[in-house]
Amino acid sequence: LKLQFLYFIVAVHMAKVTLVACDELRVETTSKVCNMSKLLSELIEEQEGECEIPVANVRGHALKAIVEYMTHHCGNRAPELEKPLKRSLSEVLSTWDRDFLRVHGDQTTVFELIRGANFLNIRDLLELCCAYLAEMMKSKSVEDIRDMFGLENDFTEEEEEKLRREHNIEN
Amino acid sequence: MVGQGRRVRAEEEVKEEQRRDVSHPYGVKPEGNMFFSGKVNCRQAGLGELRVMTDTTVGETLGYLNARDLSTVTEVSRALYAFGHADDLWKPLTLFALRTDGKFFFSKSWKQTYINTTWSGKNKSTPPPQHTPISIDNFFSDTLYQPHRDATMHVPSSWTSHENVQRVSARALTKQQFVEQYEAPGIPVVLTDLVTEWDCFKKWDPQYLSRWGDKEFQCEAAKLTLSEFSTYCEQQIDDRPLYLFDAKFVETVPEMGQQFSVPEYFNDDLFKVLGTSRPDYRWLIMGPTRSGSSFHKDPNSTDAWNACLRGLKKWVFFPPSVVPPGVMCSADGSDVTSPMSLVEWFHNYYARCKEVKVQPLEVLVRPGEMMFIPNGWWHLCLNLTPTVCITQNYVSRSGLPKVLAFLRDTPHNVSGVCEDRKNTFYKEFRDALHEHLPEYLAEAEEKEAKEKKAKEAWCSALEGDSGGFAFDF
Numbered sequence A: 001l002k003l004q005f006l007y008f009i010v011a012v013h014m015a016k017v018t019l020v021a022c023d024e025l026r027v028e029t030t031s032k033v034c035n036m037s038k039l040l041s042e043l044i045e046e047q048e049g050e051c052e053i054p055v056a057n058v059r060g061h062a063l064k065a066i067v068e069y070m071t072h073h074c075g076n077r078a079p080e081l082e083k084p085l086k087r088s089l090s091e092v093l094s095t096w097d098r099d100f101l102r103v104h105g106d107q108t109t110v111f112e113l114i115r116g117a118n119f120l121n122i123r124d125l126l127e128l129c130c131a132y133l134a135e136m137m138k139s140k141s142v143e144d145i146r147d148m149f150g151l152e153n154d155f156t157e158e159e160e161e162k163l164r165r166e167h168n169i170e171n
Numbered sequence B: 001m002v003g004q005g006r007r008v009r010a011e012e013e014v015k016e017e018q019r020r021d022v023s024h025p026y027g028v029k030p031e032g033n034m035f036f037s038g039k040v041n042c043r044q045a046g047l048g049e050l051r052v053m054t055d056t057t058v059g060e061t062l063g064y065l066n067a068r069d070l071s072t073v074t075e076v077s078r079a080l081y082a083f084g085h086a087d088d089l090w091k092p093l094t095l096f097a098l099r100t101d102g103k104f105f106f107s108k109s110w111k112q113t114y115i116n117t118t119w120s121g122k123n124k125s126t127p128p129p130q131h132t133p134i135s136i137d138n139f140f141s142d143t144l145y146q147p148h149r150d151a152t153m154h155v156p157s158s159w160t161s162h163e164n165v166q167r168v169s170a171r172a173l174t175k176q177q178f179v180e181q182y183e184a185p186g187i188p189v190v191l192t193d194l195v196t197e198w199d200c201f202k203k204w205d206p207q208y209l210s211r212w213g214d215k216e217f218q219c220e221a222a223k224l225t226l227s228e229f230s231t232y233c234e235q236q237i238d239d240r241p242l243y244l245f246d247a248k249f250v251e252t253v254p255e256m257g258q259q260f261s262v263p264e265y266f267n268d269d270l271f272k273v274l275g276t277s278r279p280d281y282r283w284l285i286m287g288p289t290r291s292g293s294s295f296h297k298d299p300n301s302t303d304a305w306n307a308c309l310r311g312l313k314k315w316v317f318f319p320p321s322v323v324p325p326g327v328m329c330s331a332d333g334s335d336v337t338s339p340m341s342l343v344e345w346f347h348n349y350y351a352r353c354k355e356v357k358v359q360p361l362e363v364l365v366r367p368g369e370m371m372f373i374p375n376g377w378w379h380l381c382l383n384l385t386p387t388v389c390i391t392q393n394y395v396s397r398s399g400l401p402k403v404l405a406f407l408r409d410t411p412h413n414v415s416g417v418c419e420d421r422k423n424t425f426y427k428e429f430r431d432a433l434h435e436h437l438p439e440y441l442a443e444a445e446e447k448e449a450k451e452k453k454a455k456e457a458w459c460s461a462l463e464g465d466s467g468g469f470a471f472d473f
Helices: A002-014 A038-047 A060-073 A095-104 A107-120 A123-137 A142-149 A157-170 B002-017 B031-037 B043-052 B055-062 B067-074 B078-084 B087-098 B110-121 B142-152 B175-183 B199-203 B206-212 B226-235 B254-258 B270-277 B342-354 B400-409 B419-436 B438-466
Strands: A016-020 A026-030 A051-054 B167-169 B189-192 B216-219 B222-225 B244-246 B282-287 B292-296 B303-310 B313-318 B361-365 B370-373 B378-383 B387-394
Touching: A016 A038, A026 A060, A038 A051, A038 A107, A060 A095, A060 A107, A060 A123, A095 A107, A095 A123, A107 A123, A107 B043, A123 A142, A123 B055, A123 B067, A142 B043, A142 B067, B031 B142, B043 B055, B043 B078, B055 B078, B055 B087, B055 B142, B067 B078, B067 B087, B087 B110, B087 B222, B142 B342, B199 B303, B206 B226, B216 B226, B222 B226, B226 B282, B270 B419, B292 B342, B313 B370, B342 B378, B400 B419, B400 B438, B419 B438
Parallel strands: A016 A051, B167 B189
Antiparallel strands: A016 A026, B189 B370, B216 B222, B216 B244, B244 B282, B282 B387, B292 B378, B303 B370, B303 B387, B313 B361, B313 B378
C-alpha cells in the first residue's frame, strides 16, 4: 500500500501538462515545473493528472520563454533582488538569467513576459522583468525615457517650470 | 454601567484623533471617480508602452530605482509623476539613506523627508529645498489611492465596538488562579489594577518623555531619536506608519527599567536561565494612529503580556489552530503575498470573521490595562490613537513543554538568536534548565512523556479497528 502511495505522488509531480498560448501554440511541460506559477498549480490540483490549460493573453514565443524560465528555476529559485538596485543588474544576476534576458530582452517580448508572469502569478519572473526595465531607465534623461517607451509630455508649461525649478535646486 | 461609559468615551477619543479631511497630495483619485469627472485618465498617454503593466507592476519597477533616477522619472509625464511620488517608494529610500548619513526630519511627505535627510547629510547651512506637490487632476488609480484612503479615513465604530474578552482585576486573582484559569488552558484575558500602579503609567506623558528626546530607538529598519519619531508621528499620513519597537530600551535608558516591574504572575520567565545570552524578550513600543502589528504568533511558542501605558489598542485573536481570514501561509513558511496595512485587513476581511465557524476574540485595551497573550494564539493589534506600551515574552512553567517541543522539532523557526545557534538552541536551553531549574525540566519532560503515551495508546486502538495503514494528505 505504501508503494502505491509513492507511485501516486511521483505520478502527480511528473504529470504532463500542455499549455496552450493564445495563438494556438502548444508547450508541453510537467506539473512540477508549473508549481512556480501560483495560478497553474491551483488549476492543476483541480485536474489531478494530465491536462491542458489555455493561457489566454500570452503569445506562443513568450509562453515558451516562460516555460523555459520555470523549468530552469524549478527547485532552484533565484535570490530576491535588492531594492533599490545598488549595482548594475548584470552584476547581481546569475549567468543563466543574464543570458535569458539577452535572448528575450527586446521590448515587445519583455512586456509579454510581464503580462504572462502577472497572469500566471510567477513572482520571480515578474521581479526579473521589472528590474530589467528599471535598469533600462537608469541614468537616462527625461527625453530618453520618453523616446524609449513612447510617452507623451503632458505637463502644462506652468507645471514644467515648477519641475525645472525643483530639479535645479535639488542638484 | 461602567462598560458602556468606557465604550462611549473610547469612541469619542478615536473620533477626536481622526479629524482628517485631507485630499491626496498629488491629486490621485479612485477609478470610480473617472466617469463623473469628465476627464480622460492620463495613464494611457503618460505610460506609453508601459501601460500594459498593472499599477502594482509599475510601482515594482520604480522600486528598483535610486532617488536620482526616480526623480528623473517623475518629470517624464503626469502619470509617472503620480506613480513616482508614492510613499512606498520614498519611505524605503529615506530609511536606507539614514544608514549612511543624515538626520531624520519628517515633514509633510516622504519625498520631502528624503530631501531633508540627505540635505543634512551634505552639511549645508541653508534649509533644505521645498518639494511642492503638483496636484494632477486627471490621474485615476485605485492602487495608488488606497493607501491614502486607509491613512485618512475614519475608523468605523463597527470595527472597534465589539468586545468579548474577559477583564479581571489583579487584586482578585492569585498567581495560581491565573495559571489555572488563563495561562495553562491558554485563554486571552485583560488584567486591570496592575499597570496603574507603575510609575511609568503615572508619569509618561509626551512632556515627561521629552527628557529622553535625544535617545535613539529602533523604528523598524531605522534608528531614530525619540524627538525625531515624535515629529514624524504628528505629521505623518501613512497607511502603514512606522512603529517604534525597541528591545534594548532598558539598556539605552536605565531609568525606564526602574519605572515598571514584572508582575508576579509572569516571574518564572524561564529563558532567564540563559542569562545575558537569552533571546530578546522585552520591548518598548510606540506608534501613531493606524500603526500596529498584523496577524502573527509570538516567537518560540512563548506567552506574552502587553502593558498599555497610553492610547487605545484594538486586539483581535484567533486560536492556534485557526488561520485568520486574509492570512496566507505558504508551505515553506515564507510570505508569498505583499503585506497589507492593518486598515486594509479590516476593510477586506473583518466582516468575514462573522461568517467563520470559530469567532475571534476581540477587545479594546485602554491605558492602565494589560493584555495577556497565550502562546500559539494568532493576534493582531491596531492602535486607534498614539500609543505607548511595554511588552514582554516569557516561558511560563505551564508552557515549558510546548516551548521545548518547538525548539527541538522546528529549529529553523527559532527566533531571537543568530542563524548558527538555531539548531543547537534546544540543547543549550535544556542544559541551562538542567543546571539551574532541574525540577521544572523534569516536570515538563514528564508531562510530555505522559501525553505521548496517551497519543500512542489512541493510535494503536484505532489501528486495531481498521486493520492497518491509513493516510491523509
